[in-house]
Amino acid sequence: MMDAEAKLTLLKQRNPFASSSVGDPWDSPYPHVPSINEQAFDGLCHLMAQKAQAPALNCAGLILGEVGSGKTHLLGRLLTHTATTQPPFAFAYIQPIEDPEQTYRYLLREVIVNLCRPAHTAPYETQLDALLASVCCDVIDRHSRPQGKDKLQAIQREGLNVLTYLRPAVLEYAQKWAIDLLCRAYPEMSVRFLQVLFQFRLPEQRATAVNWLKGDGLDSAEAARLGVPERFEASSTRLEQEARDMLASLGLLLARYRQPLILCFDRLENLESGAQVQAFGKMVEFLVDTAKGMLPIACVRGQQWQERFRHILNQHVTSRLETNRFALQGCTAEQALALVRSRLASVLDAEAAEAMFPFDAEALKQLFQSGFHSPRVIIARVNERLRQILDAGVVAQTSPSQILLEAFDRQVRTILQDFDRYPPDRDRLRRALGLYLSYSSPRSRGSIESVERPETERKYIDLVGTLQTGSATSIPVTILIDVEPHSSAVSASLTRGIDCLGPEASGLVVYVRDARCPLPPQWKTTHEKLQRFKALGGQVIVLDRERAARWYALALLSYAVREGDITLITAEQQLRAISQDEFAAFIQQAFGGDTEFAFGEIETRLGQSGGSAAV
Amino acid sequence: MDTDPLVDVEQLVLNLLQKRERDYLTVKQIVAGLPAAPRQRLALTTSQSTAALLSKLTPHLGQHLQVYRGSRSSYIGRHLSPEDLIVRCIQQKPGISSKQLGTQLPMAKKPYITALNTLLKTGAVVCMLRENHTPCLMVADTHMPLPVPSPETLEAIATPEARSAFKAAYDEVGQGGDFVRIHRLRNALGWSPAHFDQILRELTATYTVELHGGDPSLLTAAELRDSFTDPHGTLYITMSWRGRP
Numbered sequence: 001m002m003d004a005e006a007k008l009t010l011l012k013q014r015n016p017f018a019s020s021s022v023g024d025p026w027d028s029p030y031p032h033v034p035s036i037n038e039q040a041f042d043g044l045c046h047l048m049a050q051k052a053q054a055p056a057l058n059c060a061g062l063i064l065g066e067v068g069s070g071k072t073h074l075l076g077r078l079l080t081h082t083a084t085t086q087p088p089f090a091f092a093y094i095q096p097i098e099d100p101e102q103t104y105r106y107l108l109r110e111v112i113v114n115l116c117r118p119a120h121t122a123p124y125e126t127q128l129d130a131l132l133a134s135v136c137c138d139v140i141d142r143h144s145r146p147q148g149k150d151k152l153q154a155i156q157r158e159g160l161n162v163l164t165y166l167r168p169a170v171l172e173y174a175q176k177w178a179i180d181l182l183c184r185a186y187p188e189m190s191v192r193f194l195q196v197l198f199q200f201r202l203p204e205q206r207a208t209a210v211n212w213l214k215g216d217g218l219d220s221a222e223a224a225r226l227g228v229p230e231r232f233e234a235s236s237t238r239l240e241q242e243a244r245d246m247l248a249s250l251g252l253l254l255a256r257y258r259q260p261l262i263l264c265f266d267r268l269e270n271l272e273s274g275a276q277v278q279a280f281g282k283m284v285e286f287l288v289d290t291a292k293g294m295l296p297i298a299c300v301r302g303q304q305w306q307e308r309f310r311h312i313l314n315q316h317v318t319s320r321l322e323t324n325r326f327a328l329q330g331c332t333a334e335q336a337l338a339l340v341r342s343r344l345a346s347v348l349d350a351e352a353a354e355a356m357f358p359f360d361a362e363a364l365k366q367l368f369q370s371g372f373h374s375p376r377v378i379i380a381r382v383n384e385r386l387r388q389i390l391d392a393g394v395v396a397q398t399s400p401s402q403i404l405l406e407a408f409d410r411q412v413r414t415i416l417q418d419f420d421r422y423p424p425d426r427d428r429l430r431r432a433l434g435l436y437l438s439y440s441s442p443r444s445r446g447s448i449e450s451v452e453r454p455e456t457e458r459k460y461i462d463l464v465g466t467l468q469t470g471s472a473t474s475i476p477v478t479i480l481i482d483v484e485p486h487s488s489a490v491s492a493s494l495t496r497g498i499d500c501l502g503p504e505a506s507g508l509v510v511y512v513r514d515a516r517c518p519l520p521p522q523w524k525t526t527h528e529k530l531q532r533f534k535a536l537g538g539q540v541i542v543l544d545r546e547r548a549a550r551w552y553a554l555a556l557l558s559y560a561v562r563e564g565d566i567t568l569i570t571a572e573q574q575l576r577a578i579s580q581d582e583f584a585a586f587i588q589q590a591f592g593g594d595t596e597f598a599f600g601e602i603e604t605r606l607g608q609s610g611g612s613a614a615v
Numbered sequence: 616m617d618t619d620p621l622v623d624v625e626q627l628v629l630n631l632l633q634k635r636e637r638d639y640l641t642v643k644q645i646v647a648g649l650p651a652a653p654r655q656r657l658a659l660t661t662s663q664s665t666a667a668l669l670s671k672l673t674p675h676l677g678q679h680l681q682v683y684r685g686s687r688s689s690y691i692g693r694h695l696s697p698e699d700l701i702v703r704c705i706q707q708k709p710g711i712s713s714k715q716l717g718t719q720l721p722m723a724k725k726p727y728i729t730a731l732n733t734l735l736k737t738g739a740v741v742c743m744l745r746e747n748h749t750p751c752l753m754v755a756d757t758h759m760p761l762p763v764p765s766p767e768t769l770e771a772i773a774t775p776e777a778r779s780a781f782k783a784a785y786d787e788v789g790q791g792g793d794f795v796r797i798h799r800l801r802n803a804l805g806w807s808p809a810h811f812d813q814i815l816r817e818l819t820a821t822y823t824v825e826l827h828g829g830d831p832s833l834l835t836a837a838e839l840r841d842s843f844t845d846p847h848g849t850l851y852i853t854m855s856w857r858g859r860p
Contacts, residue, residue, distance in 0.1 A: 064793060064794070066794075066827035066828050066829055066853070067828050068828070069827075269830075301829070301830065302793055302794035302827065302829075302853065302855075303794045303796075303827070303829045303830055303833070303852065303853050304830060305794075306792045306793075306794055307833065327793045327855065329825060329855075329857065330825050332822060363737065366737070369820070370816075370819065370820050370845075371819035371820050371822060371824075371825070371826065372819070372822060372825040372826070372857070374827075374828075377849070381847075564828070564830075570848075574847060574848035574849055575847075575849055576849075576850075577828075
């Protein structure tokens, strides 16, 4: 058994109270305390059970709770629960939507990205594999002889991956049978969706199939290989309709094969405009009324729901959400102690955790018996006490910038660990760049002012602003962010960049691209256009893995700050959320003028342009 | 622009306390220290009785001030809990004896001893004996959060009538919602700030209501001021009724 000193050392190395925020339910490292928010959890489990019994049931759930009340942790608990339900639920965690003009495409992309995450139960690699296996079993069982049926049942009984037992020829038959069966049963089923879903199984086609299923555009060669029409020429309305049809088809499969999907909409405070809130409402309405087998759950701050969302969303949506409303409740003193004990048990042995080492249980109880306390307040206060014990009473105050930097670094690490879960995303890159340009410190060669999203030309141009140089010269700045994989789309974007440069090349035009969307050498015309863009003075920035991760991390961190998820304890022992001003100061401090950091390349390019303009 | 005379008086008293570097003053000291204009506007003279002066001043004290009733006189001071008052006084006069401290604080003996014992029990204040056996008080080196009074130590004022009035106001203001703004409740009830805070503390301590942080960016400065700040300094904006109706 460890002595007290060893236990303290362990707590210092792995402080279980260091974080009071669950950034993402997929990555929640902390144990659940059954009694906390038990009513809400039980209610949601009943709702899931009902949905599993009747996948066509039109229902949704609403979790109301203020900052730190455990909304995201509750989602993590539901995620754990999905693995134990019979049938197992699929799970999708949906970040807030940025562009309301792409509502269904965004929803489709988020759903497919989540379904392609590693499944939490064997034998299937991903949740999408499990669904495809169910389709295959269904049709093979219908068309097999008794001997084949027995073999199939034996594979299933043993809990083995059916898909690995299917030869390519059998898979081809299965695809044909599935299309016949499912399109006859459901006239609204998309044949193309089924065709691509079956190609997802083929290793050489898997990545392309996933991209198509997410709603991405493919280049001509990839589209031809997959046997699907190109999306580049399609209008926004057409693409939205296609995404909607694919979601509806997916829902039919989920319902038929009893693999319901729970979709959790979190961090909704980040829906800044009325249009974004309405886009969220449109998704909920579609999921409840049209898509089968999908159960939307929304997490909103109570006050925001009552004073904002209810007044923007139509009654059709609010009534659907409020029918199954669960208000989270703070912890009693006993629950607070249980929470502390469970966190201690994640580091120390059971006996030490039970004894609440190194705390005085009675003093902690007294601290928390003044009423309900949110889990975040409890963890933050206990963390302060632990730090006082570990540091012999001297607690160094952590600055907001330090806290934000730690949260940012954590987010970067999370992204890099599972980079595929954060696919190239123009909206989030725009958000990150907008934050950086708005708040980073003035550069030696000038500063960017009035950064905004243009009212027109939004299809290609992401941000416009003005570079004020030391010589009082103003240079218009145009930024194009492009993650399109189709040569025509890239060419069109570069053409717009060339147009912005103009004949005298008086402005600064920056073309940003995620390195995961390379320009293949065979796109000769596109490469020529890129050279012309550069020759006219256009700046090209290709974000490598490390740098892209930092951009995405900044966008996600801004969601967390907006939600009040990043907190600190002041010198007066007050727990409070990091403010937007402190976040702005952090961006200025962490990224401004540092050419080696996340935005170094942008910084260098702007500096060069400011210099040349001044000359 | 019209100025709010009520805010003026509150601010003037706060300025006076800051100037004198005190947390509280007797009612007559406050009146004497006010500028002539507000004194005339409220018809205040030092020749009036303390009770008469208090009846005129109390409605104007706002969120940041409260009336303290000591064993010998009445005081007006910053809105502080008994524990805060004691700690601040000891910080100003480290080593003060418990008896001396008692005579200087604007509170009766019983609540003073109760609050001091709470501070000693939690270690926020330490007691040492001088050579002549006089107990003298010091604030602990490590600043710990001030303890929140337990339900037993509160002088219960949440009578069934007060509780019913609170619940009725909650229902009316909230119109069926789960998250009711505290400043609206405060305004609807019209109680003195200290009375409202005390009732709210009692209802919180008995798990009858739950306080929430809410979103301060949605509130004006006045609404924030009329919300509720606990002894740890945490701001609460909305509340939910959790107890029996």
